[in-house]
Every structure is written in C-alpha cells, then in structure tokens.
Amino acid sequence: xxxxxxxxxxxxxxxxxxxxxxxxxxxxxxxxxxxxxxxxxxxxxxxxxxxxxxxxxxxxxxxxxxxxxxxxxxxxxxxxxxxxxxxxxxxxxxxxxxxxxxxxxxxxxxxxxxxxxxxxxxxxxxxxxxxxxxxxxxxxxxxxxxxxxxxxxxxxxxxxxxxxxxxxxxxxxxxxxxxxxxxxxxxxxxxxxxxxxxxxxxxxxxxxxxxxxxxxxxxxxxxxxxxxxxxxxxxxxxxxxxxxxxxxxxxxxxxxxxxxxxxxxxxxxxxxxxxxxxxxxxxxxxxxxxxxxxxxxxxxxxxxxxxxxxxxxxxxxxxxxxxxxxxxxxxxxxxxxxxxxxxxxxxxxxxxxxxxxxxx
Amino acid sequence: xxxxxxxxxxxxxxxxxxxxxxxxxxxxxxxxxxxxxxxxxxxxxxxxxxxxxxxxxxxxxxxxxxxxxxxxxxxxxxxxxxxxxxxxxxxxxxxxxxxxxxxxxxxxx
Numbered sequence: 001x002x003x004x005x006x007x008x009x010x011x012x013x014x015x016x017x018x019x020x021x022x023x024x025x026x027x028x029x030x031x032x033x034x035x036x037x038x039x040x041x042x043x044x045x046x047x048x049x050x051x052x053x054x055x056x057x058x059x060x061x062x063x064x065x066x067x068x069x070x071x072x073x074x075x076x077x078x079x080x081x082x083x084x085x086x087x088x089x090x091x092x093x094x095x096x097x098x099x100x101x102x103x104x105x106x107x108x109x110x111x112x113x114x115x116x117x118x119x120x121x122x123x124x125x126x127x128x129x130x131x132x133x134x135x136x137x138x139x140x141x142x143x144x145x146x147x148x149x150x151x152x153x154x155x156x157x158x159x160x161x162x163x164x165x166x167x168x169x170x171x172x173x174x175x176x177x178x179x180x181x182x183x184x185x186x187x188x189x190x191x192x193x194x195x196x197x198x199x200x201x202x203x204x205x206x207x208x209x210x211x212x213x214x215x216x217x218x219x220x221x222x223x224x225x226x227x228x229x230x231x232x233x234x235x236x237x238x239x240x241x242x243x244x245x246x247x248x249x250x251x252x253x254x255x256x257x258x259x260x261x262x263x264x265x266x267x268x269x270x271x272x273x274x275x276x277x278x279x280x281x282x283x284x285x286x287x288x289x290x291x292x293x294x295x296x297x298x299x300x301x302x303x304x305x306x307x308x309x310x311x312x313x314x315x316x317x318x319x320x321x322x323x324x325x326x327x328x329x330x331x332x333x334x335x336x337x338x339x340x341x342x343x344x345x346x347x348x349x350x351x352x353x354x355x356x357x358x359x360x
Numbered sequence: 361x362x363x364x365x366x367x368x369x370x371x372x373x374x375x376x377x378x379x380x381x382x383x384x385x386x387x388x389x390x391x392x393x394x395x396x397x398x399x400x401x402x403x404x405x406x407x408x409x410x411x412x413x414x415x416x417x418x419x420x421x422x423x424x425x426x427x428x429x430x431x432x433x434x435x436x437x438x439x440x441x442x443x444x445x446x447x448x449x450x451x452x453x454x455x456x457x458x459x460x461x462x463x464x465x466x467x468x469x
Binding site: 164 | 426
C-alpha cells in the first residue's frame with residue numbers, strides 16, 4: 001500500500017503504463033465506434049456477466065495457470081482490464097464491491113502470466129528462462145539478410161492488418177502480441193535479443209461465420225544484433241533503436257504449428273493482405289446497430305475461453321444488448337491530448353482515480 | 361533542388377524518395393505502384409497492400425506508436441507522422457524525399 005493514500009502498488013504501475021501508451025499514440029482517431037460513449041451506456045451489464053464467471057471459476061477452484069491460459073495473450077487481458085475501468089468509471093458505481101473483486105482477480109491472473117513488468121511499461125516478458133531456452137533449441141533458425149527482413153516486415157504488416165480488420169481499432173490485441181526482448185546471447189552471441197510476434201485467433205469463426213481461409217495462428221521469431229527493443233501496455237506498440245533490417249541475424253516463421261520457408265512467407269503475406277482488403281470492406285455496409293452488436297461480441301470474445309471455463313455462453317447477454325440498443329453513439333473515438341502523468345493520476349475523469357477510489 | 365515542405369514527428373528512421381500517392385482506402389489500390397510514397401490522414405488495414413509496396417509513409421495524424429509508425433519500422437521504411445497537413449499540401453505525382461530520422465519531408469523540384 002502507498003503511504004500517502006492506501007491503495008495497492010499495482011495501480012501506480014498501471015498508471016505509468018497507460019499514460020506512457022496514450023502519450024505515444026496521440027493524436028488518435030479510432031473506429032468504427034465511439035468506445036468511450038459506448039461504455040457510458042453499458043449500465044454494469046458486462047460486469048454482471050464477468051462477475052458471475054469469476055464466482056463460478058473461484059468456486060470450481062481452477063489453478064491460476066489454467067485461468068491464465070484462457071487469454072490469447074497478456075495484452076488482450078491488459079486492454080480488457082483498461083476497458084473495464086472505463087466501464088466502471090462511467091457507471092453509477094453501484095458495483096463498486098464487485099468491480100474491486102473483478103479488478104483484483106484479473107490483476108492476479110496477469111501477475112501469473114507475466115514474469116516481470118506486468119503492465120508492460122517497457123518489456124513484454126511472458127516466457128520463462130526454460131521456455132526461451134527451449135525455443136532457442138527447437139526452432140529451425142535460418143540466416144537472415146535485408147531482403148528477408150523486408151519480407152518479414154510485409155508478413156507482419158499483413159497479419160497486423162488482418163487483426164485490425166477482424167477486431168477493428170479497439171480489440172486487435174486479441175490477435176496480435178509482441179513479446180520480448182529476451183536475451184539471446186547464450187545462443188547467438190553478444191548483444192543479441194529475441195523478439196516474438198504472435199498472431200493468435202486470426203480465424204474467429206464465432207464472430208465472423210463466413211470466414212474462409214487457412215490462417216489461424218502465425219508466429220514470427222526474430223533475433224536481432226545491436227538493436228534495442230521496447231514495447232508498451234499494448235505489446236504491439238513496439239519501438240526499436242538500431243537498424244532492424246541489417247540487424248536481423250536469424251529468423252523463423254510458424255504458421256498453424258508448422259515452420260515455413262521464405263517462398264511460403266511471401267505467399268502468406270500476399271494472401272493475408274488480400275483477405276484483409278476483403279474483410280475490411282464488410283464495415284462499409286454495416287449499420288451502427290450492427291456495429292454496436294459486433295462491439296459487444298468483441299468485448300465478450302476477449303473472454304471467450306474464460307467464459308467457456310466457467311461453463312457459460314460467451315456471447316453478449318440481452319441486458320448488454322439492451323443497454324446500447326438505439327442509443328446515439330458516434331462512429332469515431334477521437335482523443336487529441338492526454339494530461340501529464342501527475343495530473344492524470346489525480347484526475348476524476350480518468351481511470352486511476354476510479355481505481356484508487358475502490359480502496360477509500 | 362530540394363525544398364522543405366512539411367515537418368512532423370520522426371517515426372521510423374531512414375531516407376527515401378518517391379512519387380506521392382494520396383491514399384484514402386481500398387479504392388486507391390489500382391493507382392498505387394511499388395516505391396510510391398503513401399500519404400494519408402492516418403493509415404488503416406484497408407491500405408495493407410499499398411503499405412507493403414510503399415517506400416515511405418507520411419500521415420497527418422498519429423504518434424510514435426500509431427499504426428503507420430509501427431508498420432513502417434517493421435518494413436524498414438521511413439515514416440513521418442503528425443505532419444498535420446500532408447494530405448492538403450502534397451499532391452499525387454509530386455516527387456518527395458522523406459527523412460524519417462528528422463521528421464522532414466522535402467519536395468524535389
């Protein structure tokens with residue numbers, strides 16, 4: 001607990017990570033819905049569903065490890081947690097006790113998933129030393145050059161775009177994570193790091209029944225020399241120092257559990273870019289009531305396996321749908337500026353105040 | 361001769377020259393050639409085919425971890441974000457030099 005105010009230390013860590021992330025993203029303009037306005041109408045309906053699931057899971061006594069596995073990646077849970085705080089902040093606070101339990105439950109899960117820096121202020125360290133050692137030993141590494149580095153960049157861009165097309169601007173982290181940096185010097189020499197880009201859940205038939213393609217899960221493994229890497233709350237928000245084109249030493253790509261060669265990588269980039277271009281056009285003809293429904297589905301889909309573990313239907317409840325039905329909500333979320341850290345942490349209009357208030 | 365025409369946030373290092381193509385979405389795919397400089401208010405998934413062909417990206421909006429910035433770093437191409445009026449000042453067919461290390465865009469006359 002903090003000495004001045006009594007609240008858990010993780011709130012300060014969360015504050016720094018969220019602030020860092022937003023400061024680097026802005027000015028931002030995201031779609032296809034005004035998510036802040038949308039959350040104002042939620043009326044605690046999602047909390048009720050989540051709380052029910054948590055109660056069941058606690059009662060069944062599942063180990064943390066099994067609960068953690070229900071999330072596609074830590075960034076998916078971190079973002080879901082951030083959106084939960086918005087939903088709580090904009091609510092009538094009648095679920096204060098329940099939200100406190102929900103928040104602490106998911107922070108514990110996140111703590112179990114991450115080996116350090118749980119809100120990813122700088123690093124996304126999800127794998128333990130043994131897992132990294134196993135990756136070094138089992139992955140069929142190929143030597144890279146600048147041409148290959150560029151091809152991997154194209155594959156990354158295509159996969160990232162597909163994640164955005166499937167889950168749009170607020171939920172792509174369900175299907176897009178970047179892990180690292182992991183020290184690779186024991187295997188690849190001095191000043192080398194491993195970065196892993198993972199695209200799980202690229203084939204979410206449950207929310208897009210008409211999807212037809214073969215790509216469901218893609219991983220890009222890259223070892224860089226003399227390159228510094230950091231990422232943020234949302235792991236895909238990566239920043240490099242150094243030349244990642246010339247600094248790429250070795251690489252490997254896994255698609256659907258199988259390692260693939262460079263020609264297949266080129267084909268995949270092209271095909272996934274075409275799939276993305278087709279998928280993104282779905283939104284052009286989608287009325288706002290449909291977009292609201294899709295947003296509810298995305299919101300619940302973050303917890304798809306979690307609800308399954310609880311034996312519950314993952315889909316939005318009628319109460320959730322009624323809460324936003326026929327409500328006037330715009331198509332863009334626009335945030336131009338963000339306050340300095342000190343101001344942000346005390347602001348009654350932001351999530352940190354709401355979290356600290358749980359402990360008053 | 362080069363003339364500084366825009367200044368924004370340096371988001372991905374490197375220097376590239378190319379022909380400007382103002383891009384709004386899928387409809388622009390047919391006009392976008394390999395090596396063009398992609399100029400947009402902000403990039404989005406519908407532009408993926410064009411981003412994979414671009415020699416540089418310049419956007420009106422965005423920050424250091426915005427979509428165009430992240431993608432450009434992965435592609436190893438220069439990128440300038442938050443250039444404010446890039447889509448108004450630049451026009452299709454202009455030849456520009458993008459310096460992603462300084463955040464500057466020059467028109468080549």
